[in-house]
Amino acid sequence: MLDGFSHLVVQVTDLERSEPFYTEVLGLDPVGRNLVEEEGPNSLLKMNTGQMVLLVQVPNVEPFRPNSGSIHHAWLLTVEQYKRAQERLKAIGVNIEDSREAFRALGERSMDVYDPDGHRYQVQAYGPEAYQIIKSSVGKVTCGKAEEFEVGSVTPFNQGMFFLLRLQEGFLALSRWCSHKNGQINWEREHWRFYCPFHGATYNRKGEFIGHMSDVGPLRLHPVSITEDGNVVVDTSVVIIRRSYNLDQIVPAICGAEFCAAGVERA
Numbered sequence: 483m484l485d486g487f488s489h490l491v492v493q494v495t496d497l498e499r500s501e502p503f504y505t506e507v508l509g510l511d512p513v514g515r516n517l518v519e520e521e522g523p524n525s526l527l528k529m530n531t532g533q534m535v536l537l538v539q540v541p542n543v544e545p546f547r548p549n550s551g552s553i554h555h556a557w558l559l560t561v562e563q564y565k566r567a568q569e570r571l572k573a574i575g576v577n578i579e580d581s582r583e584a585f586r587a588l589g590e591r592s593m594d595v596y597d598p599d600g601h602r603y604q605v606q607a608y609g610p611e612a613y614q615i616i617k618s619s620v621g622k623v624t625c626g627k628a629e630e631f632e633v634g635s636v637t638p639f640n641q642g643m644f645f646l647l648r649l650q651e652g653f654l655a656l657s658r659w660c661s662h663k664n665g666q667i668n669w670e671r672e673h674w675r676f677y678c679p680f681h682g683a684t685y686n687r688k689g690e691f692i693g694h695m696s697d698v699g700p701l702r703l704h705p706v707s708i709t710e711d712g713n714v715v716v717d718t719s720v721v722i723i724r725r726s727y728n729l730d731q732i733v734p735a736i737c738g739a740e741f742c743a744a745g746v747e748r749a
């Protein structure tokens with residue numbers, strides 16, 4: 483396991499022009515010029531975390547595409563640090579923009595700053611909203627008769643923010659709030675999976691995380707019940723937190739059946 487990065491090497495075309503950006507705008511401490519054997523003049527800077535940034539002067543720098551998710555570096559701050567940084571950047575007239583504002587998950591703060599060569603730095607912070615368990619205010623949602631849902635169907639319900647799945651064995655109601663940081667997932671029928679466009683999490687049809695990130699649990703559930711007259715009811719006021727998928731989480735399509743899985747937490 484890594485503890486973090488040691489240093490970052492950044493190519494710039496003019497040290498004189500870039501140093502003020504890294505020291506005054508990003509707030510790094512200058513350590514010294516030409517302390518490192520590099521082909522071009524260089525300037526070593528230190529972050530408050532002890533990690534280093536080395537600026538190396540080169541004749542040309544390949545510009546990054548603006549307003550895209552292309553190669554960039556991101557700094558992660560606490561919310562308080564983020565607010566202070568935002569105030570400071572505004573006060574010194576830095577143009578703070580968030581090119582992907584529409585794609586931010588709940589509680590995610592982000593702003594983009596560019597160095598004089600166009601390197602994009604994303605400054606980020608996550609507030610508690612990113613991790614909270616979200617309960618809908620609509621309570622119990624009657625989804626329709628059980629026989630109206632084809633086996634294999636995935637039906638989104640905006641009211642209550644969940645997907646109702648009709649599996650071979652019965653019903654499962656998956657919360658639409660991503661288990662990573664409360665983005666909103668989409669069902670991608672062509673890939674047979676759920677996808678969160680906020681940071682790219684993917685989940686299979688049972689809501690199990692199948693992506694590359696660590697520590698992302700399965701999608702949360704809402705308890706399903708089938709009324710005596712055959713209606714499927716999802717209780718969005720209860721959120722089920724599970725560590726993994728088990729067959730007993732599925733509620734059979736039988737009148738009177740109820741969610742009664744063991745080993746899960748209810749919130």
Ligand code: FES
Pocket residue numbers: 587660661662663664665666678679680681682683
């Ligand atoms: S909120 Fe990060 S991937 Fe969904």
